[in-house]
Amino acid sequence: MTSKQPTARIRKSPEQVRSAVHQAVIDLLSAPDGAELTIPAIAQHAGVNHTSIYRRWGSREALLADVVTTRLERDSPLADTGTLRGDLTAWAEAGVASIRTPEGRLLVRAVALSMPSSADMQTERAQHFRRRLDSIERIRERATARGEHPPPLEQILDQLIAPLYLRAIFGIDPPATGYPDVLVDRLLASTGAPDTDQ
Amino acid sequence: MTSKQPTARIRKSPEQVRSAVHQAVIDLLSAPDGAELTIPAIAQHAGVNHTSIYRRWGSREALLADVVTTRLERDSPLADTGTLRGDLTAWAEAGVASIRTPEGRLLVRAVALSMPSSADMQTERAQHFRRRLDSIERIRERATARGEHPPPLEQILDQLIAPLYLRAIFGIDPPATGYPDVLVDRLLASTGAPDTDQ
Numbered sequence: 001m002t003s004k005q006p007t008a009r010i011r012k013s014p015e016q017v018r019s020a021v022h023q024a025v026i027d028l029l030s031a032p033d034g035a036e037l038t039i040p041a042i043a044q045h046a047g048v049n050h051t052s053i054y055r056r057w058g059s060r061e062a063l064l065a066d067v068v069t070t071r072l073e074r075d076s077p078l079a080d081t082g083t084l085r086g087d088l089t090a091w092a093e094a095g096v097a098s099i100r101t102p103e104g105r106l107l108v109r110a111v112a113l114s115m116p117s118s119a120d121m122q123t124e125r126a127q128h129f130r131r132r133l134d135s136i137e138r139i140r141e142r143a144t145a146r147g148e149h150p151p152p153l154e155q156i157l158d159q160l161i162a163p164l165y166l167r168a169i170f171g172i173d174p175p176a177t178g179y180p181d182v183l184v185d186r187l188l189a190s191t192g193a194p195d196t197d198q
Numbered sequence: 199m200t201s202k203q204p205t206a207r208i209r210k211s212p213e214q215v216r217s218a219v220h221q222a223v224i225d226l227l228s229a230p231d232g233a234e235l236t237i238p239a240i241a242q243h244a245g246v247n248h249t250s251i252y253r254r255w256g257s258r259e260a261l262l263a264d265v266v267t268t269r270l271e272r273d274s275p276l277a278d279t280g281t282l283r284g285d286l287t288a289w290a291e292a293g294v295a296s297i298r299t300p301e302g303r304l305l306v307r308a309v310a311l312s313m314p315s316s317a318d319m320q321t322e323r324a325q326h327f328r329r330r331l332d333s334i335e336r337i338r339e340r341a342t343a344r345g346e347h348p349p350p351l352e353q354i355l356d357q358l359i360a361p362l363y364l365r366a367i368f369g370i371d372p373p374a375t376g377y378p379d380v381l382v383d384r385l386l387a388s389t390g391a392p393d394t395d396q
Contacts, residue, residue, distance in 0.1 A: 109310075112307075112310050112367050112368075154370075154373070157361070157364070157365075157370070158357075158360075158361035158364075158381070158384075159356075159357065159361075159384070161364070162356075162360035162361045162363070162364035162365075163355070163356035163357075163360045165360070165364050165367075166355070166356075166359070166360035166363050166364060167355075167360075169310050169363075169367070170310075172352075172355070175352070183356070186356075186357070186384070189387075
């Protein structure tokens with residue numbers, strides 16, 4: 001199907017391979033034909049042998065998960081504002097800012113694409129996603145330590161994360177102003193959680 | 199890259215081609231390696247020439263959109279319960295039932311994959327999605343005609359559609375009982391829409 005001998009290939013250090021492969025994923029996601037995101041295509045674009053990719057990451061899904069986690073951790077340091085409402089609003093503001101950029105939307109799309117697609121890998125797919133909810137779990141833990149009563153994780157998933165992810169995946173712009181506050185208001189109003197200051 | 203001559207191919211009627219190609223999309227989406235959903239792979243699986251697919255559908259995205267729309271229309275006839283709350287709950291119940299099935303989750307995933315991926319196709323992507331909101335628009339129109347005050351489409355997107363789609367895409371099961379009511383309660387509570395009977 002695909003050449004096993006990429007044409008112009010120079011020996012790269014492991015860190016150069018990682019960097020070139022990550023960039024190739026981002027580039028291919030951005031291409032008009034971005035869905036042809038196969039390991040051979042990524043290898044060719046990165047100028048590495050596709051066996052290096054299989055050896056290092058094991059699968060396309062694991063590679064995409066690595067790219068997304070790396071980028072999101074770099075782009076979204078976690079704010080500690082002192083209140084549950086403040087932390088959730090900061091999280092939502094960072095999310096809204098991110099999905100307003102082409103790269104942010106591509107990353108969310110990559111998260112969706114990185115999910116194992118087989119119906120019987122349902123559990124593994126959910127675990128993939130839950131690992132990306134760590135920042136929300138830390139916000140919840142800090143709130144609980146302060147004596148606040150954060151909504152359950154699943155409710156935050158439904159009311160805060162889902163709208164942002166869906167808009168990113170389907171290219172529906174968030175409202176121009178006030179959207180992070182609207183989402184957090186809806187979330188905290190419907191839980192009966194104490195309405196902390198800020 | 200790919201053979202232009204699928205091996206065992208029998209001349210098919212246009213309707214047989216359509217049916218075989220639709221089934222090939224569903225089958226490939228279900229496969230462990232479902233993401234390799236290219237037109238040559240679909241053509242090979244369906245036993246048709248890939249040029250037939252390009253001629254008939256134009257692009258992979260248009261083909262996926264056709265598959266999804268056809269299946270969803272077949273699976274989700276629109277209930278008229280007589281109230282906004284009843285119609286929204288029926289819609290949510292059908293959605294929850296659908297994403298509890300492997301095929302339902304695959305279809306939502308196909309919707310996500312069928313979105314044009316290029317960053318500068320944002321508008322076209324949003325239009326793709328909005329065409330699939332027709333059933334929600336009809337629920338809103340009926341409510342308005344009865345003198346009810348339905349929430350804006352974007353709010354229904356955020357609070358009803360997004361949680362279902364995200365759970366389908368990421369394989370997170372909805373709560374075992376009462377979930378459609380929870381979603382509709384949250385949606386109608388936060389709008390100040392009149393709380394109709396049922």
